[in-house]
Amino acid sequence: MTILHVSQPVDGGVARVVVDLVRGQREAGCRVLVACPADGRLAAEAAAAGALVLDWQAGRSPGPGTLAEAWRLRRIVRGANPDVLHLHSAKAGLAGRLAVRGAVPTVFQPHAWSFAAVQGPVAAASLRWERFATRWARAVLCVSAQERRDGEQAGLTARWQVIPNGVDLRHHAPADSAARRAARMSLGLDLEDPLAVCVGRLCRQKGQDILLDAWPTVTEQLPGARLALVGGGPEATALADRVRELPDPARVRMAGDVTDPRPWLAAADLVVLPSRWEGMALAPLEAMATARPVLLSDVPGARECLPPELLRTGLVEPENPAALAHLIAQALKDPIECERLGLLARERMSDYHDVRGVVRQVELLYRNLLRDGVPGPRAAGRRDTRVPERS
Template identity: 80%
Template sequence: MTILHISQPVDGGVARVVVDLARGQREAGCRVLVACPQGGRLAAEAAAAGALVLDWPAGRSPGPATPAEVWRLRRIVRAAAPDVLHLHSAKAGLAGRLAVRGAVPTVFQPHAWSFAAVEGPLAAATLRWERFAARWARTVLCVSEQERADGEAAGIAADWRVIPNGVDVRHYAPVDAAARRAARMSLGLELDVPLAVCVGRLCRQKGQDVLLAAWPAVAERLPAARLALVGGGPDATDLAARVRELPDPARVRLAGDVTDPRPWLAAADLVVLPSRWEGMALAPLEAMAMGRPVLLSDVPGARECLPPGRREGALVPPENPAELARLMADALADSIECDRLGAVAREHVVERHDVSGVVEQVNALYRTILRPVLGGPRRVGRIARVPGRL
C-alpha cells in the first residue's frame, strides 16, 4: 500500500501525528510519502522515520497563492500514484480536496475544525466550504467524539470515524523524584518550588494569554510558585510583553521552542494547557505518559483524553482566568496529590493512547476504504496526466 500524507502545518501536534503515522506505517511495510513545505520539523523528522518527503511550498492560510499550491499538489499526487491520500488539517484539506476531488481514496483529518478558529463572515465561509468539500473525502477522521459531534452539528455530512490521538509511551516514560530533580537542575530551575509548565505553540489557540492573566492570583496564593511557557510561535513577542507587565516577571520563564519537551515535562508538578479550541491536544497526553497531572480547558478532546472519574479539578471553562487560577493553585499546593494523579494518568495513557494502537487503527481504516480498489489495477482516478516523476 502506498500512502501519501499531505500536511500544512509543519510544526506542533499535527506534525508529530504525521511523523508517528509515517514511522508506524513504514514499519508495517507500507510505502509512505509526505508532502509538506520546507522549514519546521516535519520534513526532517518524516525523512528520519523512513518516509519519502516531497516539497510542497504552501502557506499556512488560504490566500492568492492557493491556486498555484493546488496545482503543485495535483502534480505531486499524479506522480506519487498513492493508494490512499491522507490530508492533515484545514489547509492541506483545502488544497488536497481541490486537487484530487475524490479521484483518489481520501481521508481528511481536521485536527480541530477550522471554523472554530475564526469568527464572523470568515467562519461562515469556512463552514460552507467544509460542508461542500466533505463529498471529496471517503472518510473524515476525527480525534475525539466531541470533534465528530461538532462537525455533525455544523451540518457536515460525512463517513465519520474517530481514532483518538496517541503518543509513544516508551519515549515519554514516567519519571521519579530523583529524575525530576535532575531535570530541574539541567534546566536551571529551583529544586523544591511548585512548578506549572505549559507546552504548546505560542498562539491564540493555546491560550497562553489566559494563563498569564490567571498567574498573578496563583502567585499571590503561592509566592514560591513558578511558571514556564515552552514553545515558539507568532504570539511570542506579545506574550513576552505580558510577562514583563506582571508584578513579579522573574517567576515566569519563557523557554522558547525546544526540540524535546521531556525535560520540562519531567520537571513539572502540573502541566497546564488553557486552549480555546482543539481536536485532541498531544501535549497533555505526553505529560500524562510521563506521570504528570494536567489541567485543561474543557474543549473538544480534553474530557476524552483524561482518565474516567478523574475530570474533577482537571477541567476549566475556556477563557476563565479566575477559575484557572483557583484550580492551578489547588493543584500546586499539594505535590503528593500531583504525584498520585500523575501515576493514574500514566496507566490511562498506556491503556488507551499508545501510538502503536493508533497506527494499527488508521491502517485498518485504510484497508476498509480501499477494499474495493486494491483488488484491481492501481491507478489515480481521473487526475489529468502531468509531466514529472518521483
C-alpha cells in the same frame, strides 16, 4: 500500501501526529511519503522516521496563492501515485481536496475544525467549504467523539471515523522523582519550587494569554510558584510583553521552541493547556504519558482523554482566568496528590492512547476504504484513482 501524508502546519502537535504515523507505518512495511514545506521541523523528523519527503511549498493559512499551492500538490500526488492520500489539518485539507477532488482515496483529518478558529464571515465561508468538500473525502477522521459531533451539528455529511490521538509510550516514559530532579538541574530550575508548565505553540488557540491573566492570582496564593511557557509561534513577542508587565516577571520563563519537550514535562508538577479550541491536543497526552497531571480547558478531546479521577480537578471552563488560577493553585499546593494523579494519568495513556494502537486503527481504516471502494457521501463511486488532468 503506498501512503501519502500532506501536512501544513509543519510544527506542533499536528506534525508530531504525522511523524508518529510515519514511524508506525514504516515499521508495518508500508511505503510512506510526506508532502510538506521543506523548511519546517516536520520534513526533517519525517525523513528520520523513514518517509520520503516531498517539498510542497505552501503557507499555513489560505490566501491568494492557495490555487497555485493546490496545483503544485496535484503534481506531487500524480508523481507519488499513492494508494491513500491522508490530509492533515485545514490548509492541507483545502489544497488537497481541491487538487485531487476524490480521484484518489482520501482521508481528511481536521485536527480541530477550521470554522471553530475564526469568527464572522470567515467562519461562515469556512463552514460552507467544509460542507461542500466532504464529498471529496472517503473518510473524515476525527480525534475525538466531540470533534465528530461538532462536525455533524455544523451540518457536515461524511463517512466518519473516530480514532483518538496517541503517544509513543516508548519515547515518553514516566518520570519519577529522580528524573524530575535531573530535569530541573539540566534546565536551571529550582529543585523545590512548585512548577506549572504549558507546552504548545504560542498562538491564540492555545490560550497562553489566558494563563498569564490567571498567573498573578496563583502567585498571590502561592508566592513560590513558577510558570514555564514552552514553544514558539506568532504570539511569542506579545506574550513576552505580557510577562514583563506581571508583578513578578522573573517567576515566568519563556523557554522558546524546543526540539524535545520531555525535560520540561519531567520537571513539571502540573501541565496546563488552556486552549480555546482543539480536536484532541497532543501535548497533554505526552504529559500524562510522562506521569504528570494536566489541567485543560473543557474543549473537544479534553474530557475524553482524562482518567475519571482527573475530571473534577483537570478541567476548567474555557477563557475563565479566575477558575483557572484557583485550580492551578490548588494543584501546586499538593505535590503528593499531583504525583498520585500523574500515575493514574500514565495508566490511562497505556490503556487508551498508545500510538501503536492508533497506527493499527488507521491502517484498518485505509484497508477498509480500499477494499470497499467506498466513495465520499455525495460523490459518485469511481475506482479509477488517477488524478484528473488540469481542466
